[in-house]
Amino acid sequence: MAFKPVQYKEVQNFINRAYNECQPFQWARETLKNALEAGATQVHFGVEYQAVTNLGVYRRLIADNGKGMTSKQLYDYFSYAGSGEKRIGGEHDNFGIGAKISLMPWNTYGLVIVSWVEGSASMIWIQKDPRTGEYGLRDFEEFDDENVVEPFDDREHGCDWRKVKPDIIDQHGTVIVLLGNRPEDDTVLGDPSRITEKSASKNLIHYLNHRFWTLPDGAEVTVNRFLNDTHKPHWPKTIHEGRSSIEGLMRKGAYIGLYGGRTHITQERKRDKADVRTGTVALSNSTRAHWFLLRSGDLPDAAQGPAHSFIGVLYKDELYNVTSHHSAYRTMGVTPQIVRSRLWVIIEPPLDNPPDVRGVYPESARSALKCSLTPDLSLPVNDWLAEFARHMPEEIRQALAAAFGEQREESGLTSKLMERLSQYLQLWGKKFKQRKLMVVEGGGAESMDPHTPLPGGPGVSGDPVDPLLPDRQGERRTHTLSARTPNDTHAEGGDQKNARRIEHPRQPPHILWREKTDFEDPENHFAQWIDAQNVIQLNEHHRIITEQIERWQARYPDHLAEEVSIKVREVYQAAVLSVFLATEALSLGKFDRDKRFRSPDALTVALLGYFREDEILRQQLSYLGKAKGESVA
Incomplete structure (x- = not known):
C-alpha cells in the first residue's frame, strides 16, 4: 500500500481559528514581509482608484516590485494553505500561510492578485464559496473556467485589472487588491470587525512603524495617508489627489514614507534633528536592552508613527509586546511624566536555539513571542525591566534625579512617627534590618576595613544619598528620615582584620x-x-x-x-x-x-x-x- 500523507479536512475552520489569533493589521505585516523576502525594494500600501472613480468604492491595494510569480506559482501558492513554493519551516522561519490566513477571513468576496514576471502578467481571484464555506480559486467562465488568467477589463467591479500596475513595478512585481466581504466594501478601512483597524491610513502607518524596528537597506515603504480618515467625502478621489496638494483645494492625501521604528524614534531623517541619547545595557542570559532618551526637541512626528514613547521586545527586525502602559515604566522606577514620555526601551533576548541557547521564538500566527527560559513560555518582561532598572544608564538617572528634585518632599517621616511604627517593624518588618559586616578570612577584593563605620549605621535609617535611583551596581538606596542610633557599628566576629558586607538587608521604603x-x-x-x-x-x-x-x-x-x-x-x-x-x-x-x-x-x-x-x-x-x-x- 502506498504511503498517504495526512491532509486537512475543512481547512477553512483552521484558517478562521488561526485568524482569530492574529493581531489587528497582521495582514500588513505578512504582505510586507513577503514582499521584502521576494526582493522588493519598493512596497506601497495604497488605493485602487479606478473603483473610486467608477463606483465610489475604496479598495486597499498592496504593490511591490519583488520578483513576482508566474501563473503556476500563483496557482500553487494560493491553492493550498502552507504549501506551494514556500513551505512551513522551523520556529524562526517566516511561514508560508500568514498572508492567506490574515487576509481571507475578512475578504470573503475576494482577493485579486496580479503578478508580473519578465513583463508577463497573470491574475487569480481567491474567494470563499458561500455554499460550502470553503476558500478557493474562482473559475472565470469567460475564460473557459480557468483559475489563472490574464488581467482583463472588469466593468462589473469598476476596474480594468490590466491597469492596476503602479509606477514602482516595471518587469517584475505583484499587486494585491482586497475586495472585502461585499463588492461595495471600502477595504482601506481594514477589517470592519476590528475597531483598531477602522482608521483608513493613520493606524496602519502607526502599526507598521511599531512592528518593524528596522527595514532592509534601500527598502522604501509608503502608505497613502488620508488627511481625514473618518469622513469619506473628504477622501481623495484620484491618485493625484491621494498624493499631492491641489491648488485652491484642501489637501486630501499624501504618500508617507516609512523607515522602521528605530529611525522614527531617533528622527535621523528629519532636517531639524532632536537630541536623542541612546545606548545598550547588557542583561543576564545574553539579553540586551537598547534605550533611547529624548533629551531635547520635539517628539517623533505623529504623521509617520507613534508620537509617544513605548517599550517593546525585539525579535530579528520586528517588535513584539509593544506597550506604553504606566505599569511597565513603573517597574523600571520611571514614573515622572517628563521622563516617561521621552524614554524608549527595546529588549532584545537571544533567539531560541535548543539545547545550546534558550531564548525567544514566535508562535505560529506571528502575533506573539514565546520564551523557553520560563516554565509557561511567557516573556519575563517585568524581570528584564527590573534588571534594566538595577543597571540604569547615567543619562536616565540624571533625568530622573532632575525630575524628582523639583518636587521632592524632604520632611520624610519624623522620628516620633517611626517610633510609633516600631511595633509594625517588630511584627512584620523582620526583613528590614540593620546592615552588618562579616569577617572574610584572608581578605581579598571583597574585604573592607572593619573600623570604617557603615554608612547610615544600624536601625532603619538609610544612606544619605539620592533616594530616587538605584546605583550603578543595582543596590537600592533609600533616605528614610527616622530615629537612628550612633553611627559607629563595625564588623561582627572575632577576627577583625578583614570584613565585608553581608547581603545587604532591605530597608523600609x-x-x-x-x-x-x-x-x-x-x-x-x-x-x-x-x-x-x-x-x-x-x-x-x-x-x-x-x-x-x-x-x-x-x-x-x-x-x-x-x-x-x-x-x-x-x-x-x-x-x-x-x-x-x-x-x-x-x-x-x-x-x-x-x-x-x-x-x-x-x-x-x-x-x-x-x-x-x-x-x-x-x-x-x-x-x-x-x-x-x-x-x-
Missing part, C-alpha cells in the same frame, strides 16, 4: 509626594509602590489628601495652616507605610505580594477610610489647642 501625572490613574490612585527605587509615592493632588487638609485647616486658626498640612501628610505617610509593612505577614512570594497587595489599587483602597486617620489626627493636633467647634469638657 522612602515616602515621596508626587504630581498626579506620575500615576497610572491620576484621579483615582493615591499611592503606588516603586520597587526599583524602594519608594512609595503618594499623589499630592488626590482628593483624599486635599480634602483632609482643607477639613483640618478649617478647624484651626489660619496661622497654623502650614503646620496642620504637614501633620496631615505625616499621618498618611505613616498609614501607607504601616499597610506596606503589614503585607510582609502574608504567606506569598514577592511577585504575588507586589502584584496583589502592593498594587496602586490595593494601596489606595487601604487608605480610603477617614475614621482611623481622623482619630490619629485629632490626637496629633491636640497640642495646638482645642479645635473650632469642640465642646469644653
